[in-house]
Amino acid sequence: MKQSVLTVAMILASAAAQAGSPEQELADGKRIAASLSQEGRDLCVFDNGAPSDMPHQKLQQLKVAKGTYGGVKELLPALVQQALANKADALVDYNSSQRFGFWPWRVVRPVVTATAIRWNEAPRKSCEAMGGVRMEVILTTNKSPEALAQGVAPQAPAAATADQAASAPQ
Numbered sequence: 001m002k003q004s005v006l007t008v009a010m011i012l013a014s015a016a017a018q019a020g021s022p023e024q025e026l027a028d029g030k031r032i033a034a035s036l037s038q039e040g041r042d043l044c045v046f047d048n049g050a051p052s053d054m055p056h057q058k059l060q061q062l063k064v065a066k067g068t069y070g071g072v073k074e075l076l077p078a079l080v081q082q083a084l085a086n087k088a089d090a091l092v093d094y095n096s097s098q099r100f101g102f103w104p105w106r107v108v109r110p111v112v113t114a115t116a117i118r119w120n121e122a123p124r125k126s127c128e129a130m131g132g133v134r135m136e137v138i139l140t141t142n143k144s145p146e147a148l149a150q151g152v153a154p155q156a157p158a159a160a161t162a163d164q165a166a167s168a169p170q
Helices: 002-018 022-035 072-085 135-141 145-150
Strands: 056-065 090-100 108-119
Touching (some): 022 072, 056 072, 056 090, 072 090, 072 108, 072 135, 135 145
Antiparallel strands (some): 056 108, 090 108
């Protein structure tokens, strides 16, 4: 038992040591955002459901995960790609977290889930006015939609918490 706890502690410490500085994390987010298409950068993300005054149809439940430890931010381009492949206008019920894997080398791994939706009619308000956050903002601020809505600072990238704001905007 002690050896298992020690192994887990060593893996988490190693992950923390590999995490970059906050400035590096922001630069990485800007680089990832720049690699997305304009449509991908403008994808509106809602932490919870879509606004009740905006009729929409659900397209597909999306999930992107990494096999080993790392940040959620790295997964967001794949999430955007899935959403755009489904011709989504927005993502709702966005959730990012660090989850425990079965094998020791997969102790903590990033996972992002969301539901792709399409508006029944073009929105008359901006993404922000509807209570959403554009994907580009998530990446360049290094904060999750929930953290941005609450004005919370991002968490440390290597922390194994239920919602990693630093990695995704996890």
